[in-house]
Structures are given as structure tokens and as C-alpha cells.
Amino acid sequence: MSQANSKTRIPLHPPKIPAIPQDVSRPLxxxxxxxxxxxxxxxxxxxxxxxxxxxxxxxxxxxxxxxxxxxxxxxxxxxxxxxxxxxxxxxxxxxxxxxxxxxxxxxxxxxxxxxxxxxxxxxxxxxxxxxxxxxxxxxxxxxxxxxxxxxxxxxxxxxxxxxxxxxxxxxxxxxxxxxxxxxxxxxxxxxxxxxxxxxxxxxxxxxxxxxxxxxxxxxxxxxxxxxxxxxxEHTNSITWQSYQTGQNVKDIVRVIDKINTYLPKEKQRRMSRIAKRNYSYWVLNETFTNWFTNKNNTIAYSQIKTVLSIHIDRYVTLRTSQLLFYIWSEPYRKLVRSYFPKSH
CATH class of the missing domain: 3.90.550.10 (Spore Coat Polysaccharide Biosynthesis Protein SpsA; Chain A)
Incomplete structure (x- = not known):
């Protein structure tokens, strides 16, 4: 078994990288x-x-x-x-x-x-x-x-x-x-x-x-x-797969908390709020756009749920309300479209 296979898939701490021996010929x-x-x-x-x-x-x-x-x-x-x-x-x-x-x-x-x-x-x-x-x-x-x-x-x-x-x-x-x-x-x-x-x-x-x-x-x-x-950007990527469960937001919160430790203490609280706000806005906008493309309610709900757990403000509330309105009204809009199909 290789060294990588013998360890946990997601290391909690940075795995060490050994230096190259000095007698090894190296490319740029x-x-x-x-x-x-x-x-x-x-x-x-x-x-x-x-x-x-x-x-x-x-x-x-x-x-x-x-x-x-x-x-x-x-x-x-x-x-x-x-x-x-x-x-x-x-x-x-x-x-x-x-x-x-x-x-x-x-x-x-x-x-x-x-x-x-x-x-x-x-x-x-x-x-x-x-x-x-x-x-x-x-x-x-x-x-x-x-x-x-x-x-x-x-x-x-x-x-x-x-x-x-x-x-x-x-x-x-x-x-x-x-x-x-x-x-x-x-x-x-x-x-x-x-x-x-x-x-x-x-x-x-x-x-x-x-x-x-x-x-x-x-x-x-x-x-x-x-x-x-x-x-x-494609649906078979790690990024896309994480969206389906909301794991992307959960992981990002851990990342933000870790990055915060690299900052001066007097800046940590403010920068944490900024990072969580920025990511929440980005996720909601991406979710909004993607829902109109694929109508995937599961992904939309998972993203909304996890975003609301890390940051809520006026913009998040408004954007979430708009998206939920479109999701919940879609069956009725489909029904209306079936009665009044577009003329060609």
C-alpha cells in the first residue's frame, strides 16, 4: 500500500513534503x-x-x-x-x-x-x-x-x-x-x-x-x-458535487475560521464577518442563476439552508425570499404555460 493510501483521505493538518536530495538533477x-x-x-x-x-x-x-x-x-x-x-x-x-x-x-x-x-x-x-x-x-x-x-x-x-x-x-x-x-x-x-x-x-x-x-x-x-x-466549470467537478449537499458552505466556514488564525487578532472578528457575508452573497447569486438553468430544487434548498446558518442580513433575506418564490410558484407557472403555450 502506498504512503498516501495508508492515511486518512482528508488530513486535518498539512502533510509534510520532504525536500529533494541535493544530488538529484532538477528541472525548472x-x-x-x-x-x-x-x-x-x-x-x-x-x-x-x-x-x-x-x-x-x-x-x-x-x-x-x-x-x-x-x-x-x-x-x-x-x-x-x-x-x-x-x-x-x-x-x-x-x-x-x-x-x-x-x-x-x-x-x-x-x-x-x-x-x-x-x-x-x-x-x-x-x-x-x-x-x-x-x-x-x-x-x-x-x-x-x-x-x-x-x-x-x-x-x-x-x-x-x-x-x-x-x-x-x-x-x-x-x-x-x-x-x-x-x-x-x-x-x-x-x-x-x-x-x-x-x-x-x-x-x-x-x-x-x-x-x-x-x-x-x-x-x-x-x-x-x-x-x-x-x-x-462543469457538473462532474468536486465543486458541483459539493453544492448538492451544502457541503461547500460547511467546508468554507471551516476554511474561513482557519484563515482567520493567520490574521492579526484585532482584525479577526471583522474579517470573519466580511468573508462569511461575501461568500453567502456569492452562493445565493450562483444558486439563483443555476436554478433557472436546471430547476434543481434539492441543490437550491441545501444552499439556502446552509447559507442561513452562517450569515443573515437584509440582502440575504431578500434574495432567499425571491428564490423561494420562484421555486414554490414554478408548478403553477408550468400549469399556466400548458394552457397558454407560446405561439410559433
Whole structure:
């Protein structure tokens, strides 16, 4: 049994990441691709990396498969990567956090990019982030803004810009504590940072937010204001699955409480209120939009219930009332539509 398999799937504390022995030859980059049942997207992910391949001496590219059952991932990687992309398969399914830990442990490069097997990077990502690390050697991580893309790969919307110029971000921990401002696909981290601070832990939704805050407590972040990454939104993701039970909100509350411990004591209470308010607003707006798309009452009810348990104010009350009105009146509106069909 592998080391990851012998441990709990969701570690409560950051798993240690051992340093690479000094006599090991190391590339500049490790592009580690954790994958689980995402074969429909994995081809695009790998291609997006190979189009900017720096060569084996500078870039390690490896898919770490958490025992996918939707396809023969080993054959897919071999056919597409032709030996250039390495493949590692867990002995048993270990869950997302342990798979990320395996990715970091297997990474040999100075810079690690955890590129999920359903996301993509645009041409120029690695050269631009390399430049950021060189220009700002004191930073522990560097990232760019990203596009949100639909399951089909089409643009949905763009993330916010944190700066209009390449820079080291000011007061980043406190800004990050307000709400999640990053996606895995956009950020790369120095391996030495993981060696000092450990791997992902605590929850399976929002674990990245906690990690980026943990890093921001100890290191500065570099920013490149170019849209160089693409985060895919689809119903088979961990994010979507957590929405169905309300686990996303429960996990985020734990993350907010943990991030709070990284802040000065005099700011903790205020920042906790701000973070819970911001996340509640975001969840309600997402739930509102998604309900009109899929009419899934189960998800809507679970999100409303959990949001009301962490934050209530005038906006939350109004938005919840609006959503419940639409849910409860939908059967009557359907009946009316059946009697008065649209004319063609």
C-alpha cells in the first residue's frame, strides 16, 4: 500500500513534503496534472501544456491518476504524450487531497503547477510566470487572471484583475481573507514553499483558499496581468458535487475560521464577518442563476439552508425570499404555460 493510501483521505493538518536530495538533477518546472474521471477534458489539458513545452531538462510533465474508471488514462497519456508526458497511477483511490500531495511529492522542479485534468493553460503561461519569479525572486508564488470556461470550452466570463501591471501584490493576505480570489489553474508555487508549509488539508472544497492564505502569511505573491489560464466549470467537478449537499458552505466556514488564525487578532472578528457575508452573497447569486438553468430544487434548498446558518442580513433575506418564490410558484407557472403555450 502506498504512503498516501495508508492515511486518512482528508488530513486535518498539512502533510509534510520532504525536500529533494541535493544530488538529484532538477528541472525548472513541474507541471503536475492530478486526474480523476476527467478523460473528456484531459486531452485538452495535456495539449495546452505540450504547446509550450520547454523540454525535459526544464520541464517535468506528469499525469497523476487517482484510479480513474472512465477510460484507460495510461493509454491516453501514452498516445498523446508519446513518452514526453509521464504517468503515475495510485494503487487505490485516495481522494483529491492525497492525490495533490502525491503530485507535490513527485514533483522535482523548482516551480510546481498543479494543473487539474479538466482545466487548460494558454500559450505563454509558463514563460510569463517564469519571468515573474525571476523579476521578483522574493515571492513564494505567482499567478495570472483566468477565464472561466463552460464544459464545452467556450468562454463564460473573466476573473477580476488584481493589478494592471506585473507586480508584487500589497496586503495580499488580508485581501485574500475576504473571499477566494484564486484558482488552481492560475497559480504556480515554489517547491520550497510546500516543503516549508506542507500540502493541502482540512476540507475538499475550499482547501486551495486555505493553502493560498497559508502561503500569503509567510510569502509575497507575484502577479502577471495577462489572462493565461482557463478554469472549466462543469457538473462532474468536486465543486458541483459539493453544492448538492451544502457541503461547500460547511467546508468554507471551516476554511474561513482557519484563515482567520493567520490574521492579526484585532482584525479577526471583522474579517470573519466580511468573508462569511461575501461568500453567502456569492452562493445565493450562483444558486439563483443555476436554478433557472436546471430547476434543481434539492441543490437550491441545501444552499439556502446552509447559507442561513452562517450569515443573515437584509440582502440575504431578500434574495432567499425571491428564490423561494420562484421555486414554490414554478408548478403553477408550468400549469399556466400548458394552457397558454407560446405561439410559433
Amino acid at each position: 518546472w513541474s507541471v503536475m496534472i492530478p486526474a480523476y474521471n476527467c478523460s473528456n477534458y484531459l486531452i485538452e489539458t495535456i495539449k495546452s501544456v505540450l504547446q509550450q513545452d520547454m523540454g525535459e531538462e526544464l520541464m517535468q510533465i506528469e499525469v497523476v491518476d487517482d484510479c480513474s474508471t472512465d477510460a484507460d488514462i495510461a493509454a491516453l497519456v501514452l498516445e498523446l504524450g508519446k513518452g514526453r508526458v509521464k504517468y503515475y497511477r495510485q494503487q487505490a483511490n485516495v481522494g483529491s487531497l492525497r492525490n495533490f500531495e502525491t503530485c507535490i511529492n513527485r514533483a522535482l522542479g523548482q516551480y510546481i503547477h498543479l494543473l487539474h485534468g479538466d482545466d487548460r493553460v494558454k500559450n505563454g503561461y509558463y514563460s510569463s510566470i517564469t519571468k515573474a519569479f525571476k523579476d521578483f525572486p522574493e515571492v513564494g508564488a505567482a499567478f495570472s487572471p483566468w477565464d472561466h470556461i463552460k464544459a464545452t470550452g467556450e468562454l463564460s466570463h473573466k476573473s477580476r484583475l488584481e493589478s494592471e501591471v506585473s507586480c508584487v501584490l500589497d496586503n495580499w493576505l488580508e485581501k485574500l481573507a475576504e473571499y477566494p480570489r484564486l484558482q488552481y489553474v492560475a497559480i504556480s508555487v515554489k517547491r520550497e514553499v510546500y516543503e516549508k508549509l506542507g500540502s493541502f488539508c482540512l476540507v475538499t472544497y475550499g482547501e486551495d483558499w486555505e493553502m493560498w492564505a497559508r502561503i500569503a502569511k509567510e510569502y509575497s505573491f507575484a502577479y502577471v496581468p495577462e489572462y493565461l489560464a482557463e478554469y472549466r
